Amino acid sequence: MSLFEKHKITISEAVKALHDRTFFAHYPEQPAPAIYGETADADAQVKFKSSLGKKFEELKQTNVQGWLGEEESPYLQELLNIQYPVSPIDMLIDNAKKAFHVWRKVPVNDRAGILVETLEQVKKRFFEIAYATMHTTGQGYMMAFQASGPHAADRALEAIAAGYEELHRFPSKTIWDKPMGKFNIKLNKEWRAVPKGIAAVIGCSTFPTWNSVTGIYGSLITGNAVIVKPHPGAILPIAIVVAEIQNVLAENNLDPNICQLAVDTIDKPITKQLAEHPAVKVIDFTGNAVFGSYLESLPTKTVFTEKTGVNSVILDSVEDVDKVAANLAFSVALYSGQMCTAPQNFYIPAGGIKTSTGIVSFDEFSQKFIENINGIVDNPKAGPFVLGAVQNKKTCERVTDAENLSGKVWLKSRTFIHPMFKNARVATPIVVEVDASQKDVFSKELFGPIVLLIKTKDTDQSISLAQEMALNHGAISCGAYTTDGSIKEKIADEMSLAATPVSFNLTGGIYVNQHAAFSDFHVTGGNPAGNASFTNPEYVTKRFTWVGHREPVQA
Amino acid sequence: MSLFEKHKITISEAVKALHDRTFFAHYPEQPAPAIYGETADADAQVKFKSSLGKKFEELKQTNVQGWLGEEESPYLQELLNIQYPVSPIDMLIDNAKKAFHVWRKVPVNDRAGILVETLEQVKKRFFEIAYATMHTTGQGYMMAFQASGPHAADRALEAIAAGYEELHRFPSKTIWDKPMGKFNIKLNKEWRAVPKGIAAVIGCSTFPTWNSVTGIYGSLITGNAVIVKPHPGAILPIAIVVAEIQNVLAENNLDPNICQLAVDTIDKPITKQLAEHPAVKVIDFTGNAVFGSYLESLPTKTVFTEKTGVNSVILDSVEDVDKVAANLAFSVALYSGQMCTAPQNFYIPAGGIKTSTGIVSFDEFSQKFIENINGIVDNPKAGPFVLGAVQNKKTCERVTDAENLSGKVWLKSRTFIHPMFKNARVATPIVVEVDASQKDVFSKELFGPIVLLIKTKDTDQSISLAQEMALNHGAISCGAYTTDGSIKEKIADEMSLAATPVSFNLTGGIYVNQHAAFSDFHVTGGNPAGNASFTNPEYVTKRFTWVGHREPVQA
Incomplete structure (x- = not known):
């Protein structure tokens, strides 16, 4: 045969x-x-x-x-x-x-x-x-x-x-x-x-x-x-x-x-x-x-x-903010942000995120988010295996430098002793708040476990910035959370024009980082993240x- | 509806x-x-x-x-x-x-x-x-x-x-x-x-x-x-x-x-x-x-x-040399060579073309070819309508200049009085013989009714030159005449590698210039003639x- x-x-x-x-x-x-x-x-x-x-x-x-x-x-x-x-x-x-x-x-x-x-x-x-x-x-x-x-x-x-x-x-x-x-x-x-x-x-x-x-x-x-x-x-x-x-x-x-x-x-x-x-x-x-x-x-x-991209998460409205914070915390912790699909720029309205139980403020969400990251990092049975090690020394330097970005540092990057490899080069996520006006800070890929929480005027500005980043600097993934059908279609349409696939309302065991063979086109070829x-x-x-x-x- | x-x-x-x-x-x-x-x-x-x-x-x-x-x-x-x-x-x-x-x-x-x-x-x-x-x-x-x-x-x-x-x-x-x-x-x-x-x-x-x-x-x-x-x-x-x-x-x-x-x-x-x-x-x-x-x-x-291309005709062996000369004469006369598919470089072995009735020498073929061109040009009921007029004055200048190419001029370009448009800008084909060694002459598109009869050592050299021209300068069409199956496959293969479609043994009412919708890919995209x-x-x-x-x- x-x-x-x-x-x-x-x-x-x-x-x-x-x-x-x-x-x-x-x-x-x-x-x-x-x-x-x-x-x-x-x-x-x-x-x-x-x-x-x-x-x-x-x-x-x-x-x-x-x-x-x-x-x-x-x-x-x-x-x-x-x-x-x-x-x-x-x-x-x-x-x-x-x-x-x-x-x-x-x-x-x-x-x-x-x-x-x-x-x-x-x-x-x-x-x-x-x-x-x-x-x-x-x-x-x-x-x-x-x-x-x-x-x-x-x-x-x-x-x-x-x-x-x-x-x-x-x-x-x-x-x-x-x-x-x-x-x-x-x-x-x-x-x-x-x-x-x-x-x-x-x-x-x-x-x-x-x-x-x-x-x-x-x-x-x-x-x-x-x-x-x-x-x-x-x-x-x-x-x-x-x-x-x-x-x-x-x-x-x-x-x-x-x-x-x-x-x-x-x-x-x-x-x-x-x-x-x-x-x-x-x-x-x-x-x-x-x-x-x-x-x-x-x-x-x-x-x-x-090539590289500046991946976004747009947070507008959610059913269950804790599930969302947990899902996104995992996405940024996974392989210490060294995936080309890892989210970097989180756009959150200054007025907060609408939920079924009322508004969750920018600060409340940020707090939940870093608590979830800490929950992963501090779990010795999971954290080290989710985070893995850092491939390139320069990534660690970039993470250290990120503390000096002009914005509130919500969470510092840490090292820890890996239970199996005591010499492992590790870095946990750093989370920094910046304002939507600080485009120079967030208009580039900061490869590694670096997360920017960007305070926007409203969701329209969030969408507009996410689209602009994708058009000018490329994007391979985009996470979006909204319970409003018309906002959802707006995000789907505007990000389509920037050739960026959107994962909506992911919670539980599926993450924006994942692109499955035979179903998800990986990189669209339509923005500067790759042809x-x-x-x-x-x-x-x-x-x-x-x-x-x-x-x-x-x- | x-x-x-x-x-x-x-x-x-x-x-x-x-x-x-x-x-x-x-x-x-x-x-x-x-x-x-x-x-x-x-x-x-x-x-x-x-x-x-x-x-x-x-x-x-x-x-x-x-x-x-x-x-x-x-x-x-x-x-x-x-x-x-x-x-x-x-x-x-x-x-x-x-x-x-x-x-x-x-x-x-x-x-x-x-x-x-x-x-x-x-x-x-x-x-x-x-x-x-x-x-x-x-x-x-x-x-x-x-x-x-x-x-x-x-x-x-x-x-x-x-x-x-x-x-x-x-x-x-x-x-x-x-x-x-x-x-x-x-x-x-x-x-x-x-x-x-x-x-x-x-x-x-x-x-x-x-x-x-x-x-x-x-x-x-x-x-x-x-x-x-x-x-x-x-x-x-x-x-x-x-x-x-x-x-x-x-x-x-x-x-x-x-x-x-x-x-x-x-x-x-x-x-x-x-x-x-x-x-x-x-x-x-x-x-x-x-x-x-x-x-x-x-x-x-x-x-x-x-873009432009240098289209070739490879003449190795034929059934009926008169039918071939007639077919090719029409191809070069049609719209005075102003088609992107018009043949320009005719590769003919110095030893002549094999036919079912013996060898036709380089000179004998050339003579038959120009006689057929004259037959079209001098037919007042067909010639002017096949040739049409010349779009650009510069094409006429190029045709005139071609008389000074270093080679025997088999046929000079002429003008004639168009039966319907007495002021028509016209130019009949010029046919010039050059040697295979004169690459500087034939390594470019000479847009218009300009035909080069290139004397090669043998068909292998003809194929090699046709391929080289297509690879380096592009080609949109190639005519080839051979009755030998292995030579045919060699031409098909070598010209394929130069992304050039070959029309074999065309005689009668079908010409190398023609590319039919829904069947012939026009330009392959694989050589410098176009992407x-x-x-x-x-x-x-x-x-x-x-x-x-x-x-x-x-x-």
Whole structure:
């Protein structure tokens, strides 16, 4: 049975799910022994530990010229000392060029089958990837498992499905038969979906697989050769994925260089050289706005970006203010605000928030909110695991600096002793009140656990500011609380015009930070937070070109 | 009955045709009295003549501040003296902003119905548009009727259909129901296709409706407000279209400023100011490579271009060399080489072309080719009507200059007395032989009736050069003649990699210049000839953004 036959049902379910946009997950998100095996977690811990201080020798790519690696665990604040193979960019490109001409000729269905098979192999290493993610990004265990494992695999499957559908969108051949009156002109026509060539996928330090696999699989399903350039601080999780892709390619007698890993260091980055190489036609990037905009400006390249955003919460009126404060406190505590979807700017009317039991004043809400944050932080059984560790030292500096923002500090950021990792780099949320007039303070992304409570004249001003921030500085998420239908529609409409999805009235176990594969488009592509969207049709169609040939039918 | 109900079948047939890519045309291409009415042609002639020297007062757009127009008939070499309303760009933008918020809220189906209705109204003016096109572009009558009338209307319908399909691609709402073990999380989700805002469509002087309507209708169906900025030399044909669009909008109680006309002059162009206006989010452009690339480089704009290309013909082996020479002679004579699809570089092996009756030498083919061109030119009943007139004086200068290209001139360009228009600006094809080593001569578009016969070492070199030209300078069409299956596949593959469609072995009444709506993608978007394609899914999806909102289902 071919790999396509093996995975055909999965692929068609995934295509259907993309259209239905109801709940769908192919990879179970619970790290449960019953699903993944009794010893899966323990085995992975052992394997992860044994990989430290060694060369990562799983890759099959050729022309290796040296080894490097400088990952550091935010939990241990120690180097992992794992070394990855290095090839000069020209060699990676030469490898990719050869591999491209092999891969582009593999029929779409076979490519789809092979790629789903790679995910099935990656699935066996979800726990190992989880530990690799924890010790590079600082994510808590549960997030590291889910985001880097099943959720990333589902996002990858989504890209495969979207590509599979688009590649089958037009007939590979047909007869064009035009009546001309006394005779017909008949042409045999055929259409080829021609991949663009070599694609580079540039990863970030906080979500090393989740934010990279869509680009990797999006480019691979459409027939491109891929060079994966992770952030130097978070290589291992995606290196494992690339190794599994290369394994499956090799097992199918295909060139493993179809997907290569390229590594660099903070001091000697190779990303510009890679991106500007004339042979690189497609670029996927997750990271800062300045570099993302530079990539977008490169002529003749097809560039997909997720950059930074200023996410808002608009508080107008609520049913139960305590549930709201609890939900939002969790959203800002989760992974210490290091998610691209984490809310930053909370717009609260000076006159307070309407509730079913009367007005809750600005100060009352602020007090409830910080009490809820403290409730999470001070719960030793939950707090450290929700907060995780801080990936980058600079985030801690930013948090410290935030105390000097010109506004009342409702809650200072603290450190604490992590129950499992005494050296963990941690920072709890800081909450600062600013006035709506202090635009200079809140008109930028303050990456990390920094929350601004912005006192507005009224909800109209809140909406207007949230829209302005999204239009000018980008936004990936927006939370809004209102019990008034007309205000709700106004928020929905105004934020739509700023290409920002709104989560209304979330309470309980669902958070504005979460974007589910097969349902939520992640980043819309319509504001400065990024030009791409996981996974809309453009996300795959821009990776190839439809070319039609024709010839008269032989009489 | 709503306009959507009225045109529902047309829309669904068009969507189906886009997928089937077999022959489909909604608007009959024959200017036959039986189809369009016994007096349609004569009435249109009268109406066209009566419009000369007058203000074009059909437009309903507001804030008109003056009148201008400088169109000249290539057939009469006289000014048409038609004046069009002028508004400052800021007023056009203000009008468009207001109109946008009206139009974007019109449901998709209603937009589709209204837009098809505008085409039905335009249909009544096909003959008038034909005369307007002749006397601005220099096209012959038949081409002017077909290209600016039914073929343009079919391209517009194609854009409506593509947009209609994409806008219905994802559900407007659904319930997302995630099992969490002991309970489910249920969210109401909804998706909105949010138009980008104001779109500018910048026309060219040779195909004033055909090359503009796809952008106009592509932006309108997706909910954008459109400002149409024709080439100052060819306003009337598209002004009639805009007037009919405005009429139908007004009849449906919608703001006619949803689609406005903006005019300028060669000396005082407004295109940069319009394109760079921050409110303009989408730009469609047909024209020269330098300006097109400048537009593509504008940050934060969605830009669709059709620029210039260097189209090739590869001659390897043929069944019947006379039929081939006849077919290609017609292709270069048609509208005096002023089609973006006209072939320019003919690659012929030094060893000649293989035929079923032996080798035809380079010189023998060249001789046959120019004899066929002369046959068309010297046929007074056909030649003048195939050749048409030359839109731009500079094209005539370019043709004259081509005599000084360093190579044997096989055929000089001539003028002739047009049987209907004694002052017509005409130029017959010039044919020059150059060597494959003279890349500086043939590595650029020589717009107009200029043909280069390039002597190559062999067919492999021919393919390699054709591919190189397409990759580096763009190509919109490629003709290839070979009776060898493996060479055919090589050409198909190599030209695919240069994103160039190949027409194989065309003889008889079908020409490499022709791209049919609903079947042939016009321009692939994959080489420097342009970044857009009529009409692939991207052509419409990039004009709007999917934004999803969500809220917990009330218990």
